[in-house]
Amino acid sequence: MAMQRNMMVWAVSLFVCLAGLSLPVQAKVTAGDITGGKKAPHINIAIFHKLHGSKAFVYPKVVEKANIISAMADNAQFISINHTAGLKDGDVITIANDILRDAVGSFEDFGVDCQMTVRIKEEIITLAGVCQLLMVDQDHREIAHKGVIEPFQMDPSKAWTLIYYNDEDGIAVYADEEIGLE
Numbered sequence: 001m002a003m004q005r006n007m008m009v010w011a012v013s014l015f016v017c018l019a020g021l022s023l024p025v026q027a028k029v030t031a032g033d034i035t036g037g038k039k040a041p042h043i044n045i046a047i048f049h050k051l052h053g054s055k056a057f058v059y060p061k062v063v064e065k066a067n068i069i070s071a072m073a074d075n076a077q078f079i080s081i082n083h084t085a086g087l088k089d090g091d092v093i094t095i096a097n098d099i100l101r102d103a104v105g106s107f108e109d110f111g112v113d114c115q116m117t118v119r120i121k122e123e124i125i126t127l128a129g130v131c132q133l134l135m136v137d138q139d140h141r142e143i144a145h146k147g148v149i150e151p152f153q154m155d156p157s158k159a160w161t162l163i164y165y166n167d168e169d170g171i172a173v174y175a176d177e178e179i180g181l182e
Contacts, residue, residue, distance in 0.1 A: 040086025040182035041125055043175055045095060046160065047112055048076040049135070049143075050170030059172045063160040068174060071160075076172065079133065080112045086182030089120040093129070110134050114173075116149060125154040125177055127163060133171060145169045 046068050050057060057075040069078055080097045087093075098111035116129030128151040135143050145166065152163045154177040164173035 038086070038182040039179055040088070041120065042086060042178050042180050043084050043093060043118065043125070043127065043154070044160075044178065045080075045082045045084075045093065045114075045116070046174045046176075047079040047081075047095075047114075047131065047133070048072055048172045048174070049079050049133075050076050050172075054170075059162055059165055061162050062158050063174065065159045068160045068176075076170070079135070080114075086180065087118050087120065087125070089118070091118045092116065093118060093127075095131075110136070119151075123156075125156075127152050127154065127175055131164070131171075131173060133169075143169050143171075145171055147171060147173070149173060 048059070051074070054075045059076070060071070063071045069081070072078065080095055082093070082095050084091075084093055093114070093116040095112055095114040095116075098113065101110075112131065112133055114129060114131035116127050116131075119126040119128075127149065129149045131145075131147045131149065133143060133145045133147075147164050147166055149164045152161075152175070154175065155161060156177045156179075160174040160176045162172060163175045165171070
């Protein structure tokens, strides 16, 4: 009991000393937060494929503050959706959503494999990278698609933004920036 009281007195004393140093205050720290309350950008990435019979569907350039999945309903299916941890300049976002199966003595690999480099200069975030998709569409057509995502500057005032599109295979990649705990 005396030891708990001494630890509490020590912790309060330390807090008072640190408060007196006028250290900058970060965000409110909650239970389970290991970041110390630091804020950092997060990127959400969603990958879609047009559904059979939706040739005329045009992917919107921006999906404003809406649920990206319901915005594509009846026209495109999502292949992958991803949310990152807090990002720093030079980070690489890797998305791997694969199915690997044995096919008569060899392997088949279906799914998504993306690597995107994040550049952060001041508060401007730029994404660039490569995505490979291996899948069979509703017309039983095997799609082996490799798409290069040219450097794209994120706009934090918009929600989901189309950063890559391929008309032939009906593949679209969207990204969204938000700020949260590191």
